[in-house]
Amino acid sequence: AQSVSQHNHHVILSEAASLELGCNYSYGGTVNLFWYVQYPGQHLQLLLKYFSGDPLVKGIKGFEAEFIKSKFSFNLRKPSVQWSDTAEYFCAARGFQKLVFGTGTRLLVSP
Amino acid sequence: DAGVIQSPRHEVTEMGQEVTLRCKPISGHNSLFWYRQTMMRGLELLIYFNNNVPIDDSGMPEDRFSAKMPNASFSTLKIQPSEPRDSAVYFCASSLTGNLGNQPQHFGDGTRLSIL
Numbered sequence: 001a002q003s004v005s006q007h008n009h010h011v012i013l014s015e016a017a018s019l020e021l022g023c024n025y026s027y028g029g030t031v032n033l034f035w036y037v038q039y040p041g042q043h044l045q046l047l048l049k050y051f052s053g054d055p056l057v058k059g060i061k062g063f064e065a066e067f068i069k070s071k072f073s074f075n076l077r078k079p080s081v082q083w084s085d086t087a088e089y090f091c092a093a094r095g096f097q098k099l100v101f102g103t104g105t106r107l108l109v110s111p
Numbered sequence: 112d113a114g115v116i117q118s119p120r121h122e123v124t125e126m127g128q129e130v131t132l133r134c135k136p137i138s139g140h141n142s143l144f145w146y147r148q149t150m151m152r153g154l155e156l157l158i159y160f161n162n163n164v165p166i167d168d169s170g171m172p173e174d175r176f177s178a179k180m181p182n183a184s185f186s187t188l189k190i191q192p193s194e195p196r197d198s199a200v201y202f203c204a205s206s207l208t209g210n211l212g213n214q215p216q217h218f219g220d221g222t223r224l225s226i227l
Contacts, residue, residue, distance in 0.1 A: 043221055046217075099144075104154065
């Protein structure tokens with residue numbers, strides 16, 4: 001069955017620190033990958049997506065993610081986080097049919 | 112332009128009562144999804160529709176939950192009777208149905224449901 005794992009449930013960083021959130025998926029076929037962000041009290045918003053082509057995907061707000069097929073990974077990165085990046089981040093994968101979400105990583109950025 | 116619209120934003124009711132959550136997808140989107148978000152279980156897909164037809168309802172927790180999509184611009188999620196453990200934020204999302212599944216989902220603001 002298709003699944004998505006996010007290993008870090010909570011991450012605490014200081015402003016200007018670099019961020020990397022792990023995401024691994026399990027699906028043998030062609031997969032489309034997404035990162036969504038949920039700011040406190042708000043709905044999920046799309047950060048970036050990967051369908052094909054360049055495995056390094058750039059999204060909004062300085063985020064990027066790298067698809068490594070051999071590792072079934074799609075880690076999210078940002079070189080320098082800001083206080084406003086405090087949010088919950090969800091990795092998601094769609095293989096055959098439905099979109100499957102990871103359990104989320106709660107990021108807290110302290111000023 | 113209008114995104115996914117959900118109503119109500121907040122609902123507080125006593126256990127045993129019927130609860131109806133509403134969703135208006137983005138115009139032109141032909142896939143609609145209902146999710147439930149809780150601290151314990153994160154984001155769970157309950158059911159999704161393609162062209163108003165339920166495709167996968169395996170995430171619906173019990174027979175107390177039902178969802179309908181009578182037309183392309185409206186869907187409801189009903190809980191009857193409601194229980195305290197149904198308290199959660201319920202999100203509706205819509206997307207185009209891409210053949211390769213590469214269409215992102217657009218989420219509504221959610222309905223925060225509290226069952227007392």
